């Protein structure tokens with residue numbers, strides 16, 4: 001496995017999906033899928049012209065017509081419809097346009113299959129009769145126009161009907177007549193750039209429109225389509241197509257996996273509003289919608305509904321302390337219920353008993369564990385149309401991928417056992433360093449099969465799509481020097497572990513080392529994340545801290561905190577920008593709070609203990625440009641996903657997690673629509689320590705994947721549990737003299753003057769690409785390496801090679817200004833930076 005990264009499953013799938021979309025789009029434009037039962041007066045054009053005639057229609061026939069000719073085998077030009085009312089016959093084309101008419105129809109008895117007659121200037125042949133009141137699909141077999149007709153138009157149309165009804169037997173009758181246009185909705189007529197949603201294929205109409213109601217164009221209301229960005233228009237179409245199962249696959253689920261901040265909420269709201277009021281057959285597709293979100297986001301959804309629909313169109317029912325889920329059933333006030341996962345579990349019976357037609361699960365990665373209680377309850381909801389939203393649905397874990405897909409579209413990948421046997425095992429085997437050629441090619445085959453099977457249900461766009469819509473984003477990885485006090489305490493902690501070589505204590509040791517990196521004084525403070533029974537370690541470290549520091553706490557004892565301190569001063573007094581400080585440790589947030597108090601900075605705090613009601617007001621307060629709150633302290637675990645914190649234009653990720661998804665979630669909070677300023681995101685690491693090693697593991701995905709998949713450790717959020725003694729030693733080894741372990745492990749030989757190494761790599765890779773064999777994954781790699789490195793890269797390790805590299809000594813005034821740091825930022829030993 002090592003050396004070959006397990007390419008992001010989702011990205012592969014999306015590539016495959018995009019290819020399919022292109023094919024699908026081109027098929028759509030070639031085939032024009034609209035087939036309408038030609039009800040009298042049922043088409044746009046004929047309505048006005050024939051209103052009198054339409055009311056007295058007695059018989060309607062499918063026909064072909066052309067110029068009159070004496071030949072036995074005539075050349076028919078078009079398909080059409082003949083409407084006979086009393087003694088009057090009107091010939092129309094398939095769009096309903098009147099072609100000609102005659103006043104005397106003669107003997108109606110003769111009007112049967114194959115009968116030819118003249119209607120004005122045209123010669124007409126009857127194909128079959130459309131019986132009013134009967135299902136359009138149950139009438140007698142019609143003549144296949146291509147059997148009788150040489151006209152290319154007719155042939156083309158007929159074959160397109162046949163192509164689309166492949167699941168209907170060849171001999172089935174299709175009394176529907178193809179038309180090039182369905183009825184346009186009012187919006188489409190008046191809107192400059194209407195968003196008309198895709199149409200169902202014939203098979204769908206067969207199943208869902210037995211009474212042959214006319215097809216109408218489903219069009220997103222102008223007040224919404226006008227605000228949707230291009231990727232969001234595509235997203236709404238995608239969701240509509242999938243939940244309505246327009247392709248008639250008997251699967252009604254979808255995963256919208258757009259990266260954070262791309263407006264998944266608005267896309268869903270546009271979809272919901274449209275489905276509640278329209279449908280391809282003139283009836284609304286849904287009546288009730290259930291939206292389930294993390295508790296911190298229910299108000300956000302409520303606000304987004306208000307923002308996009310206004311107050312008069314529709315207000316969702318938002319379950320909170322005032323509005324009980326149980327009351328929803330009787331209130332009938334809204335077709336939309338918004339509830340948190342936690343409340344859903346409590347009010348489960350009420351929810352199960354209410355008939356919902358569409359389920360939306362925000363932050364859908366909550367459902368990645370198929371063995372959890374939540375998963376079990378959610379799968380018990382009897383709602384077939386399901387949408388999962390997630391900016392970080394998974395990194396590489398195929399089993400999680402199985403569960404998310406199985407939730408959206410039950411059974412789409414078979415059972416878990418089948419999935420493991422057919423996909424997971426061969427794919428993983430093919431990636432092991434000792435895999436045989438046969439294993440390799442089987443793995444590639446299976447990964448491409450998996451991609452194909454799920455591609456149609458997943459849509460993922462990266463933040464590149466909005467790069468042009470937003471201000472710039474600069475991401476900077478700052479490796480800070482440990483202070484002498486941090487170094488001493490760190491070394492003593494590692495020695496303690498070494499002396500015991502006790503594998504049992506490695507979790508606590510990792511935890512303690514991470515605390516020391518944040519601030520050495522934190523070791524004497526107990527916290528919830530500590531393992532029980534580790535009192536020895538704690539009292540040992542407390543003693544060490546006391547002896548090294550005399551119990552005096554100061555900012556200058558931590559390299560990272562020094563940097564944060566100088567950044568805060570700079571922002572407060574010079575740049576006047578707000579900032580979000582993110583940490584995984586509540587103790588560290590406490591530390592920031594003390595610092596803010598000392599410095600007189602007004603700050604707000606959002607962590608696990610903040611109750612749901614307060615969360616919304618904290619976010620609103622912080623985002624309010626008039627508020628003086630300059631710092632927001634955010635717990636990465638409690639508050640990362642889904643929040644919009646656009647009040648700030650700076651964010652510091654003070655410590656990192658084993659799971660890169662959580663980091664990415666936290667970092668995505670400020671670079672979003674509505675952000676008025678260029679954004680700076682800083683990731684802080686302490687040089688040569690466990691922080692750099694965790695980060696290094698995070699970015700070399702292959703390694704992480706191996707651990708995660710094989711050992712199923714994602715839930716512990718700590719990979720040390722299954723590491724060998726050697727690996728643990730390596731993890732804990734402190735390298736006090738290194739400028740950056742991450743940089744060294746990239747094997748980058750740059751001189752740290754701001755070079756972007758990938759430029760050098762490009763040439764080498766092009767050569768490599770020429771040499772490598774074409775296979776599914778290789779194709780993917782080619783598309784994402786040299787050209788767009790830094791954006792859609794094959795892994796984050798590679799990504800760092802496309803950032804500028806700076807040694808701490810080379811951080812002159814100009815460079816510091818570029819990354820938005822004050823001239824006082826002295827503790828940086830190495831820096832990686834890039835801008836989007």
Ligand SMILES: Nc1ncnc2c1ncn2[C@@H]1O[C@H](COP(=O)(O)OP(=O)(O)OP(=O)(O)O)[C@@H](O)[C@H]1O
Nearest residue numbers: 227228229260261262263264265266391642672673
């Ligand atoms: N077309 C748009 N025009 C203006 N603002 C928009 C548009 N689309 C979305 N927004 C705003 O962008 C912000 C981010 O949107 P949203 O919260 O839906 O992102 P998301 O994709 O759900 O991200 P996450 O995965 O982080 O939850 C919201 O404030 C939203 O109102």
Ligand SMILES: [Mg+2]
Nearest residue numbers: 264265362642
């Ligand atoms: Mg969201």
